Each structure stands twice: as C-alpha cells, then as structure tokens.
Amino acid sequence: MSSHGPVMRMWLMGLLLIGGGALAREPQVLPDFDLERLDLNPGAAGSLLVGTGELLPAGELRLSAMGHYQHHPLVMARGNKRVAAVGHRVTTHLAAAWSPVRWLELGAQIPLVALQRGDDLRAEGIAPLAEYGIATPSLSARVSLLSQVAGMPLDVALGVGVGLPFASASLLASDGKPSYTPRVMVGRRFGWFRLALEAQGLVRPLLQTSSTAPYQQADIGNEVRFGAAVATVGRRLRWELNVRGSVPLVDQPSSVELLLGPRFLMNPSMEVFTIAGVGVGSAPGTPLFRVMVGTAFGDVTPSRLPGESSINCSPDLPHSYEECPDMDEDGDGVRNLVDQCPDVAGTLERNGCPRRDTDNDGIEDILDACITEPGEAVWKGCPMPDGDGDGVADEKDRCPEMPGLADHEGCPKRDRDEDGVEDDLDQCPVMAGPVERQGCPESDADRDGVVNRLDSCPNVAGLETNYGCPKHEMPLVILTPTKIELTSRILFEPGDSRLRRTSDAILTLLAKVLNEHPEFPLVVVGAHTDDRGNRESNLRLSQARAESVRRFLIQKGVEPERLDAKGYGQDRPIDSNATASGRENNRRVEFEIIWPE
CATH class of the missing domain: 2.40.160.40 (monomeric porin ompg)
Structure with missing residues (x-):
C-alpha cells in the first residue's frame, strides 16, 4: 500500500500564507x-x-x-x-x-x-x-x-x-x-x-x-x-x-x-x-x-516464434492447420501436424484419412497416384504408361514415341544401316557390318578378336570371355551395344547428391574407358531412386545426382558434349519397392549409349 507518511515532500511552488495571515490573501x-x-x-x-x-x-x-x-x-x-x-x-x-x-x-x-x-x-x-x-x-x-x-x-x-x-x-x-x-x-x-x-x-x-x-x-x-x-x-x-x-x-x-x-x-x-x-x-x-x-x-493478435502454437488455436477463432500443429480439428485422434486429412475424421494407420477408393481399382486413394483412373498396383494405381499405344509400357519401350512390336521392345522392325541385321540385334545400327560381327564393321584396334565397341580394354589385347581385357585383369567396366555397365555401385551421401569417396575409383576408370572410346557419340547418365518420400523431391534428387556424376566425368577429361544427365526419380523401378533389397536395386545410376538416328 502507498506510504504517504510524515515526510511527504511536495512540489507546490508558491504555496501562500505563512501563519495567521493566510486568510487575508x-x-x-x-x-x-x-x-x-x-x-x-x-x-x-x-x-x-x-x-x-x-x-x-x-x-x-x-x-x-x-x-x-x-x-x-x-x-x-x-x-x-x-x-x-x-x-x-x-x-x-x-x-x-x-x-x-x-x-x-x-x-x-x-x-x-x-x-x-x-x-x-x-x-x-x-x-x-x-x-x-x-x-x-x-x-x-x-x-x-x-x-x-x-x-x-x-x-x-x-x-x-x-x-x-x-x-x-x-x-x-x-x-x-x-x-x-x-x-x-x-x-x-x-x-x-x-x-x-x-x-x-x-x-x-x-x-x-x-x-x-x-x-x-x-x-x-x-x-x-x-x-x-x-x-x-x-x-x-x-x-x-x-x-x-x-x-x-x-x-x-x-x-x-x-x-x-x-x-x-x-x-x-x-x-x-x-x-x-x-x-x-x-x-x-x-x-x-x-x-x-x-x-x-x-492488429492485436500476438506474433509467434517458429515452433510455437498460435494464440488463435481456439475453436471459435480462425486459424490454419499449420498454425496449430498440436490441435486435432477433426477429432480423429491424429494431431494436425501429422494428419494428412485434417478436415475429415480418419484413422491413425491412414495418417488421419478415411479409407477411400474413388476409382474402385482396389488401391486406397492415400496410396493411389491416379485416384480417378483405375490402374494397377505396380503403377501405384495408375494405368500402364504407354505413350505410343503399342501395348509396350513406356518403361520397357525403347521407342516410346513410335508404335512398335512387343518382340522388338516397342520399336518397329528397322535396319538403318541396311546391313541385313535388324537394329534391335545390330550392335552397330548406324554402321554396316557382317552378320557374324552382329552388324558391326571389322574394328579391332588391339586385334584380340573383340571389336572396339564391346572391348572394355580396347588398347590392350585380351580375351573375348573377359570382355576384351587380359586374363589377369578383371574388367570393372563392361560394354554392351546400348549400355555401359559397372561392376560396383555408385554411392551418394544419404538423401544428398554428394558422391561418396568410395565411388571415385570406379568413376575414374569409367572416365578412362569413355576417353578410349571416342566412337560413343553421347552417353546419358541416368539416376533413379526408390519410392520413399515425395515424387517431386525424388525427381529433383535423382537429377542432382546425375549432374554430380556428369561433373565428375568432365573433371576427368570427358568432353561435356558427349555427356547428358537425366534424373528419373522413382518412375522406372527395376525391382519391387516393398522390400529393402528391392529398394536398394532401384537406387541406381545407369549409363546409356545413344546412337544417332
């Protein structure tokens, strides 16, 4: 309580009247x-x-x-x-x-x-x-x-x-x-x-x-x-x-x-x-x-720090789900923070969403990438992708923009170099060669009986059974008519596009092989992921990883115009994503040789 005691000092300037004469003034x-x-x-x-x-x-x-x-x-x-x-x-x-x-x-x-x-x-x-x-x-x-x-x-x-x-x-x-x-x-x-x-x-x-x-x-x-x-x-x-x-x-x-x-x-x-x-x-x-x-x-609503709930987190005040992560708007026992359907009551195992199958294809909407089109589980509920309508899925169609034959992997029957060997069997589809050389001309720089195009060691004589390399040398890079295959995996930092140091050796050897094969006009570095996470995020991650491999090869002397980088994300699996080993197989980097038409 306020103490207005005997020593109250006041600010009264000019207070008048001293003694008994006060009333006279x-x-x-x-x-x-x-x-x-x-x-x-x-x-x-x-x-x-x-x-x-x-x-x-x-x-x-x-x-x-x-x-x-x-x-x-x-x-x-x-x-x-x-x-x-x-x-x-x-x-x-x-x-x-x-x-x-x-x-x-x-x-x-x-x-x-x-x-x-x-x-x-x-x-x-x-x-x-x-x-x-x-x-x-x-x-x-x-x-x-x-x-x-x-x-x-x-x-x-x-x-x-x-x-x-x-x-x-x-x-x-x-x-x-x-x-x-x-x-x-x-x-x-x-x-x-x-x-x-x-x-x-x-x-x-x-x-x-x-x-x-x-x-x-x-x-x-x-x-x-x-x-x-x-x-x-x-x-x-x-x-x-x-x-x-x-x-x-x-x-x-x-x-x-x-x-x-x-x-x-x-x-x-x-x-x-x-x-x-x-x-x-x-x-x-x-x-x-x-x-x-x-x-x-x-503007009387207090601001909030990152991670704090908003003061508006009351049923009768307007707010967004993001403002109030700890609330449960639809009363289904799943907090807004993790509820993927915050305005509709659902179940915990479906992350707050109810069971729905709009297209009646047997795949719940929460797992269905095409909720209005009936599809198959292997395509995540979407119809089989077949852009040219030839009955061959785009993933397996070597000619996805041109109708072809199923036994020709979706491509029409063609023989561009007119050497009597169809392109799908011709290891040199733009250069005429005999049938016994699988359509390739007689080009064998080290004269070991293995044509340069399939010779993993083109400058050193080797064995055909060892991919053109000497008997004592185990080839780590294997050449096929359409691909370059590596015997060891290319590894990245988890969830990142940075290459691990353990991949330097195999990529350095790949750069050496590319420099020894100038006849390869274009090699596409293709990166793939499994289906965990967001599809768009996976697409961006795979593109960044493909670019990292391309930059490494350029640093090792490969001409930039001979390399292209493509990120395919999770859209081209080679195995089931339902198992750990299948997902590991789907996380890969491939090198495809592109020949001119």
Whole structure:
C-alpha cells in the first residue's frame, strides 16, 4: 500500500500564507507539473505497461482506449496533518502504435482527465484544481536491435518519447515545457512465458520549491525509471505482472508500484484487458492503488516464434492447420501436424484419412497416384504408361514415341544401316557390318578378336570371355551395344547428391574407358531412386545426382558434349519397392549409349 507518511515532500511552488495571515490573501493555484506516472506500452507486444523489446510486425496498427482510476495520487503533509490535494482522479488514455517497417514502431498517447477532486484547501490559501481537461500528450519511436522472431536470442530495442506541453491549466498535467524519455528495452520468451526489463530516463524541467510553505515540499526534476514484467504467452487469456519504480535525481522520494491483470483476445482484431495494483512510496503521482480497464483494436493478435502454437488455436477463432500443429480439428485422434486429412475424421494407420477408393481399382486413394483412373498396383494405381499405344509400357519401350512390336521392345522392325541385321540385334545400327560381327564393321584396334565397341580394354589385347581385357585383369567396366555397365555401385551421401569417396575409383576408370572410346557419340547418365518420400523431391534428387556424376566425368577429361544427365526419380523401378533389397536395386545410376538416328 502507498506510504504517504510524515515526510511527504511536495512540489507546490508558491504555496501562500505563512501563519495567521493566510486568510487575508487571495488563494493561489498550485504550480503545474505532470502528476501522471503511468506510461503505456502503445504497441503492447508482450506487456501493456513495460517495453519488452518486441515491436509490432511490419505494417500493423494497434489502437487502444483505457479508463483509469487513481486513489490519492497526491497527498501533502504539514506536521501530523495530511491532506489529499488529489484524492480521486479518473482519466482516459487513448493510444496508437504503428510499424511502417519491421524494425521501427511509432506511437502516440493522449491522456484526458475526466474527473479530478481533492480536499478543500482554500482555508490554507490554495485554490481548487481544475476538474477535467487534456493532459500531456506524447509521441514515441522505438527501434529494434535484436528480435527473436528473426532468430536472435533476445528482443532488444531502443526508444525515445517526447511529452508535449499542451495540457489544460491548473490540472497538474503538464511540466510547462517538453519532456523527454529515452529508454532501453530487453525481453525474451521462455516457452509459455516472457520476461522483460525496461530502463528509462525522464528529462523534465526542474521545478524548485520553497521550504517556507505551510506543507513540506520537494523539487521536481529528472528521474531514472525502471520496469519489469512477467507475462504468459501463446494463450487467448494471458496474464501479466508488472513492477514499476523510479529513482529521482533531485530531492524527491522514490516509489514502486506492483500491477497485475489479464488480457483476453475476443477475436483477431479486438482484445480487452484490465490492470490493477498498489503503490509504495510518497513520490508525487504514486497512488494508494489504481485500476485500469481498456480495449484495443486492429492488429492485436500476438506474433509467434517458429515452433510455437498460435494464440488463435481456439475453436471459435480462425486459424490454419499449420498454425496449430498440436490441435486435432477433426477429432480423429491424429494431431494436425501429422494428419494428412485434417478436415475429415480418419484413422491413425491412414495418417488421419478415411479409407477411400474413388476409382474402385482396389488401391486406397492415400496410396493411389491416379485416384480417378483405375490402374494397377505396380503403377501405384495408375494405368500402364504407354505413350505410343503399342501395348509396350513406356518403361520397357525403347521407342516410346513410335508404335512398335512387343518382340522388338516397342520399336518397329528397322535396319538403318541396311546391313541385313535388324537394329534391335545390330550392335552397330548406324554402321554396316557382317552378320557374324552382329552388324558391326571389322574394328579391332588391339586385334584380340573383340571389336572396339564391346572391348572394355580396347588398347590392350585380351580375351573375348573377359570382355576384351587380359586374363589377369578383371574388367570393372563392361560394354554392351546400348549400355555401359559397372561392376560396383555408385554411392551418394544419404538423401544428398554428394558422391561418396568410395565411388571415385570406379568413376575414374569409367572416365578412362569413355576417353578410349571416342566412337560413343553421347552417353546419358541416368539416376533413379526408390519410392520413399515425395515424387517431386525424388525427381529433383535423382537429377542432382546425375549432374554430380556428369561433373565428375568432365573433371576427368570427358568432353561435356558427349555427356547428358537425366534424373528419373522413382518412375522406372527395376525391382519391387516393398522390400529393402528391392529398394536398394532401384537406387541406381545407369549409363546409356545413344546412337544417332
């Protein structure tokens, strides 16, 4: 409770009447100064009264109005006699805050005195105070230095306020000249609550008083003010506890106030609040107790940090599923965070979705890649892909854009080099060769009986049974008419396109073979994945892996124009994705030789 004890020092300049001649003089008005100690936080981010270092988000506007009652904010003493110069004071505070950019908040406050009454001191030669009028309006600016929303560990801001001397006379509401309030604000959220500290200086005109007045007095001047707040966050109903105090830099008592109250979000654009507390100390403007009730409009929904639930997570407030990951909107026991059908009740094993089969193909929609077209399980519920309509699936069709024959792997029967060997059997389809050479000309650089096109060691004589390599040398790269096969796998970092070091040796040998076979006009590096994860993500990952292999081969001297990179994702499996070994087989890199038409 406020202590208005025997050492109450007042700011009454020019109090008249010493001794018995007081009644013979005309009553005089108390000298004006700003009695109000309440300083609202106009943006109210985190606290209504204490700056937390957090500003309004960019572009947001907050308007607030508050009714305020103070009991005995100004009590004077002479000996054992105490009088309430201001016993009851009712004010209205209008405040606005706006952030044009994320690091700047501008504010304005206009306090209005609606009713002010105290003891009748005319017998003491003191005229009554005005009962109502405009108090000192103020403007403020705050600049954010650090922000938790931006990933910093704290909210830190600097600010300055200016009190304008436009108040009504005889109201104890103005210092007569501008006052200035520089401040520093620091705060941090800790899960469900926030802590904040504020320090400010009050620079105001010095009002020196006389010791000969009937009532004890003190000078009015500069002060150091401080504030601390503890507030809950992340809920529609929030509480805050504020401690505010001052240390004067002139001959004046200090004071401390303790204020507690709730604030409630009515809807995303309106909140109501109330604050009440007691004062300790005899500094002018420190009431025995004060009560405040108000409302705010505009952008009043508090911001949230990454990973925090939104304050809008209430059934009657609009919100998105992403804002409230811990809620269960459809009541199926599956949280929004993992519910793939958050607006329809489902089951846990279906990730919150009900069992559905729109196309009646026996494959649930959640597993069906083509939910409106009947398909087969092997194609993930889609019809067999056959772009040219020749009955050969695109995955197995060597000529997917040209109708062909099933026994010719989807290609028409052709013999481009007219050597009597059909292209599907011709190992050299664009160069005429005898049937006994499988359509290839007699090209054997090392004269080992294995044509260069199929010779894994074209510059060293070897055995046909060893793919053209010497008996003592195990070929690690095997050539076929359409592909280059490696005897060991190319490995990448899990979920990444970076090559493992263990793959350097086999890729270096592959580059050597490509450089020894300049007759290969184009080699397509094709990368594949299994079906785990998102199809689009798998497609991007396979393309990045194909590009990594191509870059490695170029670094080893292979001409860039002879290499192309293709990522096929999960669309061309060679084994079942239902087993670990099958998925491992599907994660592969292939090298296809492309011959000109």
